[in-house]
Every structure is written in C-alpha cells, then in structure tokens.
Amino acid sequence: MSADFSSEVDGDADASVPVWAAFGDLMSILLGAFVLILVGVIAVQLQLEVKLNQEIAQRKLETQRRQTLERALAVPLAAGRITLADGRIGIRGSVLFALNSDQLQPEGRELLKSIARPLAAYLRERDEALMVSGYTDDRQVSDANPEFADNWELSAQRALTVTRALIAEGVPSSAVFAAAFGAEQPVSANTSAAGRANNRRVEMAPVPRLQRTRASSDAK
Structure with missing residues (x-):
C-alpha cells in the first residue's frame, strides 16, 4: 500500500x-x-x-521671414501706401495709376522699385511665386476710357503693368504672374467714392509654385 x-x-x-x-x-x-x-x-x-x-x-x-519682409516694407507701410495682412500686400490703385489708366504713376513706380528686392529675396527663400492681382470698382471703365472693353481688361492690364515693373526691378520672371478679378471681390461697398477707391487696388500674394511632373518635363 x-x-x-x-x-x-x-x-x-x-x-x-x-x-x-x-x-x-x-x-x-x-x-x-x-x-x-x-x-x-x-x-x-x-x-x-x-x-x-x-x-x-x-x-x-x-515668422523670421515674415518679419524680414515687414521690416523691408516698413516705410511704405508706415506711410499708408501699402497694407500687409496675412502675407498679402495691398496697394491702393490711386498710388499706382490714375483713374481708368494702366500707366504707372511716378509714385507707384518708385514704390514698386523699393519693394522689388525684398520681395525677390522673400520668394527665393520660400521657393514661392508671387501672384499680382488687379481689381477695379463696379463702374464700367468703357464709359470713361474706350481703350478698355471692360473692368476685366483694365484689371488685367494693371496687373500686367505691375508684374512687368517688378521683373524690371529684379524679381525673376519665373517667380511672378498676373491675375485679373475686375470688379469681383470688393473690399468695400461700391456706394461711395471712398469705397470705390478702396476697391481699385492691386494685391500681391506669395503662393506655392506649380510643380512640373516628370512626364511634362520630358515632353518638353
């Protein structure tokens, strides 16, 4: 057991x-x-x-780049000739052009000359392009200047004029282009002389460059 x-x-x-x-x-x-x-x-x-x-x-x-641009634009900003908001530079139309004209005034030409170099440096550092946009008020320009068919044409010619002036002052042609908005996208009501003056403007805004695809590059 x-x-x-x-x-x-x-x-x-x-x-x-x-x-x-x-x-x-x-x-x-x-x-x-x-x-x-x-x-x-x-x-x-x-x-x-x-x-x-x-x-x-x-x-x-x-932030450093934006501050550099702001310092470069300090004088015209202080004088009220341009505005700077969210990276967009706004210039009153009366500073650049006479009413219903696409020819730069001396003051406008000098202003563009003073900001071209800092703009070129800013775009180069960010590898961006500059969109130059033209805007008008809602009054038909053809009634006052038959040279232009409508506000679209006037805003386009003004944007092109500013673009060419910046290129002449050293901004690479590959880093700037023009756009036209006519009387669209007003910043003020077109019910007063002051409001219409605000809407007659040119804006410049850095935008991402368009990247070419390998296929399109090879095709060229």
Whole structure:
C-alpha cells in the first residue's frame, strides 16, 4: 500500500509540472508583448516629438521671414501706401495709376522699385511665386476710357503693368504672374467714392509654385 501511495504522490507531482511550466511560458509571452508595446509607444512618441520640433522650427523660420519682409516694407507701410495682412500686400490703385489708366504713376513706380528686392529675396527663400492681382470698382471703365472693353481688361492690364515693373526691378520672371478679378471681390461697398477707391487696388500674394511632373518635363 505504501508503494501505491508513493506512486500516486509521484504521479500528482509529475502532473503539476506542466501547469507551472505553461504558466511561466504565458508570463514570458505577456512580458514580451508588453515590452513590444512599450517599445512601439516610445517609438511613436519619439516620432511625434521629432515632427513637433520640425513644425516649431518651421514656424519660427516663417515668422523670421515674415518679419524680414515687414521690416523691408516698413516705410511704405508706415506711410499708408501699402497694407500687409496675412502675407498679402495691398496697394491702393490711386498710388499706382490714375483713374481708368494702366500707366504707372511716378509714385507707384518708385514704390514698386523699393519693394522689388525684398520681395525677390522673400520668394527665393520660400521657393514661392508671387501672384499680382488687379481689381477695379463696379463702374464700367468703357464709359470713361474706350481703350478698355471692360473692368476685366483694365484689371488685367494693371496687373500686367505691375508684374512687368517688378521683373524690371529684379524679381525673376519665373517667380511672378498676373491675375485679373475686375470688379469681383470688393473690399468695400461700391456706394461711395471712398469705397470705390478702396476697391481699385492691386494685391500681391506669395503662393506655392506649380510643380512640373516628370512626364511634362520630358515632353518638353
């Protein structure tokens, strides 16, 4: 009987070994999974931190460039000849052109000459292009100057005049282009002389360059 009891005890002991071994394996698997998750979380945090630092550095650089442009435009800004809001430079039409004309006035030419160099540097550093946009009030220009078919043509010619003047003063031709809006997108109501004067304007805004595809480049 003692032999049988001993055999049963040994049998129970042998049966309990696999249970503890399986538990140990499970704990090892769980520990390994936890370590992998922890490593993954740390890696994601590091990536987020790197991305955040890059964005902060980019914003600081953008702020520095904007401040440089603002300093370069400080004199005409203080004189009220131009405005600067959200990176868009606005110039009153009366500063650049006589009423219903697309010929630059001496004051306008001097103003464009003074801002061409800082604009060129700003565009070069950002690898951007400058969109020069012409706007008019809502009165039909053809009634006063039959040279222009409508306000679209007048605004286009004014934008082209400013574009060519900037190119003549050193802005690369590949970094500037003209756009016309006619009487669309007014900034003031066209119900008074002051409001119409505000709407007769030229705006300049840096925009991303159009990227050529490899196919179109190869075709040329």
